[in-house]
Amino acid sequence: MSRDFDWPAFLFLLGAVRWTVLLSLIAVRGGAVAG
């Protein structure tokens, strides 16, 4: 059974953005040190 794309689902996606940005920033930091 499918459910609609609702506001909580959107907020959940936005929460994942935080991890994406954090991963990228840490990777840049790590890359700068390694490079």
Place this chain on the structure above:
Amino acid sequence: MEATTAALIGMSLNFAGYGTEILRSGIDAVPRAADRGGAVAGLQPPGDLPHIIVFQALRTAYPALASQFVLLMLGSSIVAAISAEELTAVTNTLQSTTFRAFEFYFVATGIYLAMALGARLVLHALYWAVFERGQPVRATWAR
């Protein structure tokens, strides 16, 4: 090894490789005459490196490094393949449980676009603050 750790190591090595090459090209782009200009100003070779070479190299390489960061951020979606938690992985999970693939991927695309534009805006502001603010207006031939 946890998925997030593996993702971080992979992304760091990727950025290290590309970033180092970008910085190398930035250093290569600094004219050799800059050394002599530093000597005229009283700076000796090891000491002139941060003031003359590195600043110009960073200014030259910065736009490419900023683009590389945006690419890294967008390319982080690949780590969803190893179950690291990020936007694409969460989108995959949600669309598989709700069967609303189009809606979730459409919104995720919009979020990635917003992230890229936001990062570009922030990085451009940083470039202005570090390299352009307080600098004299550059001649058109020097651009």
